[in-house]
Amino acid sequence: MASKSKILWGGIALVVVAAAVVAGPRLMDRQGGNKSDGIAATAGGPPVLRRLTQAQYKHAIADIFGNDIKIGGRFDPDIRESGLIEVGAGKASVPESGLEQYGKMARTVAAQVFDKQHRDSLIDCKPASVTAPDDKCAAQFLSQVGRLLYRRLPTQDELGPLILASAEATKIVGNFYAGLEIALSSMLQAPQFLFDWEVPQKGPSGKTLDAYSKAARLSFFLWDTAPDDELLTAAQHGDLDTPKGIAGQVDRLLASPRLETGVRAYFADMLGFDGFDNLAKDPAIYPKYSFGLAIDAQEQTLRTITDHLLTRNGDYRDLFTTRNSFLSRPLGAVYGIPVPKDAPGATPDGWQPYVFPAGDPRSGILMQISFLALHSHPGRTSPTLRGKALRETILCQKVPDPPGNVNFNLVQDTKNPLYKTVRQRLSAHATAPTCVGCHKMMDPIGLALENFDSIGTYRAGENEAAIDASGEIDGVKFNDADGLGKAVHDHPATSACLVNRLYAYSVGRTPTKSETEWLRSDLMSGFVADGYRLQPLMRRIATSDVFFRVVSPDSEAKPVRSASAQGVGQ
Amino acid sequence: MNVAQRLATRRNFMRGMLAGAAINVALPFLDCFLNANGTALADGAPLPTRFGTWFWGCGLTPGRWEPKTLGANYAMPDELPMLAPYRDQLSIFSGFKTFLDGNGLVPHVSGQRGIMTGTTGKENDPSLDVLIADATGANTRFRSLEVSAMGNPNNTISRRSNSVINASEGSPAALYARLFGPEFKDPNAADFKPDLRVMAEKSVLSAIKEPRDTLAGQLGAADKSRLDEYFTSLRQIEQQMDLQLQKPQPLEACSVGTKPVEIPTGTEVAMAAANHKLFAQILAHAIACDQTRVMNVSFSDGASSLRRGGEPTTQHIHTHEDPIDDKLGYQPGAAWFENQIMLSFAALLETLKNVREGDGTLLDRTVVMALSECGYAKQHTLESIPIFLAGGKGSGKIKTGLHVKGDGEPGTRVGLTVQQCLGLSVNSWGVGSMRTARPLTELIA
Known part of the structure; x- marks a missing residue:
């Protein structure tokens, strides 16, 4: 631990999120x-081990580097499981194309952090020379930003190689800030940032x-x-x-x-x-x-x-x-x-x-x-x-998936003059034995909302027939x-x-x-x-x-x- | 190797790269792309065989897409006249199914998953394209490319595991930029200069691999394998960078085409067809330039939300609710969509056929497996799910142009056959009733 804290120069956060405790009225009866x-x-x-959701990634970048930092690139779709993306995040990993996109976003974010507008306010040390490595300044920046990105103190095993690599990058591209920018962009692609790690003790x-x-x-x-x-x-x-x-x-x-x-x-x-x-x-x-x-x-x-x-x-x-x-x-x-x-x-x-x-x-x-x-x-x-x-x-409540080999002939077409409304058409679900079990869980509830069309506009009727919005949910009857x-x-x-x-x-x-x-x-x-x-x-x-x-x-x-x-x- | 040694190795490597970077590697242009026969690259390596999948939802109309005769020279079935020009390169598989083995039916998904991964259960098995990409795509910039004609990233049938779903690119312009943007190294350019920035990025990126063992030590088995998947992706990204730092081999067929203009994307069939056409062209350029050897095209989602512009009913709803026309004997509304979809599939084959490569065309060296997810969408059946194999005639690896009937056998027989034809050493594939050790021998060249 001693070596870890040594490389954390004071542990100053880049951006201190406003943390004033405002006891609003809504907290009165806590x-x-x-x-x-x-x-x-x-x-x-x-x-x-949760992959950050798209929103969490965006929030974290904005909190650490500022609201004006743009995120280029596209996110892989979040995975939904057991009704929540936040649960699916605990199952998701990162495909190659996803990491390619994270790389794009990382480069875009890092480039902004190091642009003229942001650099001096976000990086609080200056290298001895702009064209040569400066391990001390690099270490200071990477440990500070690493603490916020990795959400803990980065270890020597994590920082050491990055500082070294940052120096190599500086030599290759001939500029200290460009080298450090590449190091930041790597951190933004690291699993310690992309995943929320939970460690037991x-x-x-x-x-x-x-x-x-x-x-x-x-x-x-x-x-x-x-x-x-x-x-x-x-x-x-x-x-x-x-x-x-x-x-x-x-x-x-x-x-x-x-x-x-x-x-x-x-x-x-x-x-x-x-x-x-x-x-x-x-x-x-x-x-x-x-x-x-x-x-x-x-x-x-x-x-x-x-x-x-x-x-x-x-x-x-x-x-x-x-x-x-x-x-x-x-x-x-x-x-x-x-x-x-x-x-x-x-x-x-x-x-x-x-x-x-x-x-x-x-x-x-x-x-x-x-x-x-x-x-x-x-x-x-x-x-x-x-x-x-x-x-x-x-x-x-989980509604079971429909079985295979279902005959849908009974759910009749919209042009049938005998069946003007969805309720009439769906009555087939209530009579076909393979359908009735699950559809009685869903249809009577949904039919109560038939006065609202596919985008939510109110309608009194459908195909010139009045809509009957009455129904029942788990034994409780209602009219609309x-x-x-x-x-x-x-x-x-x-x-x-x-x-x-x-x-x-x-x-x-x-x-x-x-x-x-x-x-x-x-x-x-x-x-x-x-x-x-x-x-x-x-x-x-x-x-x-x-x-x-x-x-x-x-x-x-x-x-x-x-x-x-x-x-x-x- | 401890950390210090690993770093020393990398430093030496970087010095080597730097020394190389000082020299512009200039090679004589158009010296000789191919061998005299036009079947191999200049360095003697054979022209690669590529693989693709082409997926659409809601199947075809039973009785209208299966040829009446078996084997070669079958008469084109009623529903597939647009594929007649490709008959000698088009194998049709009827009567192959997905077994659920007690796993719940996920409507419009299970049928495809069984054929693509060999299981419909909770197993972590990768899809066929990933198996093939892992075996053949190591030397290309992109292990595989996925696209969705409807612009929906969730429309994909490619997966490495339950945790790694290969999402689709939804915009042709974005795909073009990804392929032929500044990172693209033209194999036919006269000179080559490795990008110093890429070199530096690759060096630093490898630094985040150092604490891998410590990180993995904190995790349970399932999370550890998800971390492994992350590092697999990282290795692939490093390979991408490696390739950017090497002078690529000249490729006669390679050109980058023109950057497509964004056009509207959505559920209308006409929009999907127009975007698909752009995607097909870009993918053909990507293959010709050897940027990838595997592509996955999703024309629609499984429960197809394709529709005619201005009409409220999706293809999926048509299949369930349209009455069967007494005179025709099928659902004409649903069949209209099937016709549109097959026209787009034909358009892909045409695009590949229009690119000459060596003594043949791109289609001759690309095996495209087209499949849907159900046999009869009206009833969600998993029997006789349409599967086609198109192209590959000039690859010397697969026999083409046959109608093969499965009589209720697992659809994995097609995938196993493709794997063996493309040189993967695999004897059996699939889980439970989907497991098969019997390739379709009539296809093996």
């Missing part, structure tokens, strides 16, 4: 510690993540970015080895305005918004749909969510019934609502708050364009896709979409799903058996006691002892009974 955690029998799960009461891994897990969970200087320093000084130190950092992260970035990242992942990247709508049928509209549709839902959950500190379940939302002009065109520039509360970016009046068919985030359009075909609606999405993303929203609000799976999925998101893998028990009992009852509020739930997760507990990567994570005898988790 809950205390998690005294009731039933973690005695909870073993935790294996550490995860033996603690007094069993295995946990080491302090830097804890810092990264906290930061990616709450801010969707790499740990800032203060969090790394806390890790370095051992603050994250104590519950008090962890709670202090968690409170700081939760109090920061950057929490909003983290909350947006979670819901964008949970709601599958990456699907918009490849969503097409027929321009002849839906001239109002555009890439810009798709962006606004996501923004509307994320604004609704952060406004409700963070600003208003609202009940999570009310997201499915709330009439509060936000509109931009393009969205107003689809919703049929004028969006004047000078409306009360309008912001210069064109957004304004909007409350759907009582009696309006729309309420809750399921009736926003983002959900309705994402789960439709390019030219028409799909109750099946919408029902499936609701089951899988909101209720965490509004009733569906209320049924989802009251469905026990809705809140249980958030608890389970948010935890999976925070640890980057599906919960283990013992964790699932803990989620079901302790964390769920905590969530209920907190009035289904998000921030206290995030705090409960981040400050719980379970959160950092790990089992050996190759052991199937089973509940370890012996751990309770040793008083683990106190």
